[in-house]
Amino acid sequence: xxxxxxxxxxxxxxxxxxxxxxxxxxxxxxxxxxxxxxxxxxxxxxxxxxxxxxxxxxxxxxxxxxxxxxxxxxxxxxxxxxxxxxxxxxxxxxxxxxxxxxxxxxxxxxxxxxxxxxxxxxxxxxxxxxxxxxxxxxxxxxxxxxxxxxxxxxxxx
Ligand SMILES: [Mg+2]
Numbered sequence: 001x002x003x004x005x006x007x008x009x010x011x012x013x014x015x016x017x018x019x020x021x022x023x024x025x026x027x028x029x030x031x032x033x034x035x036x037x038x039x040x041x042x043x044x045x046x047x048x049x050x051x052x053x054x055x056x057x058x059x060x061x062x063x064x065x066x067x068x069x070x071x072x073x074x075x076x077x078x079x080x081x082x083x084x085x086x087x088x089x090x091x092x093x094x095x096x097x098x099x100x101x102x103x104x105x106x107x108x109x110x111x112x113x114x115x116x117x118x119x120x121x122x123x124x125x126x127x128x129x130x131x132x133x134x135x136x137x138x139x140x141x142x143x144x145x146x147x148x149x150x151x152x153x154x155x156x157x
Contacts, residue, residue, distance in 0.1 A: 061088060066094065
């Protein structure tokens with residue numbers, strides 16, 4: 001049986017921090033950051049598509065994303081499909097805490113997630129959610145948070 005791998009999207013397979021930078025005053029994120037057209041401008045990270053497609057062969061791979069806005073599922077599907085990501089499911093949750101609850105509730109062996117928020121601030125001042133990683137790790141879930149797709153592929157294939 002294939003093991004279950006869940007993968008985050010924002011800043012894990014895309015460059016969403018660039019979109020946030022275009023749509024912030026440095027303290028708050030404007031709602032324009034979540035518009036269909038803005039999200040579709042995101043670019044996949046280096047080798048993310050290639051790695052995803054190889055991992056899809058080996059794992060039961062699905063995406064989970066904290067996108068708590070109207071139309072999130074449609075734009076997420078369109079973006080993944082246009083860039084030729086392969087997946088079984090897409091699950092939309094409201095925020096990172098809800099994502100962690102979902103992962104703890106579902107079948108998950110590996111979570112790939114940058115585990116950061118705060119992209120509206122400068123890039124060396126992100127919030128890294130180590131408490132969530134610890135909680136997932138205590139349940140035996142392997143959290144891959146250092147996003148380098150060549151290295152992730154080597155570690156997981
Ligand atoms: Mg993320």
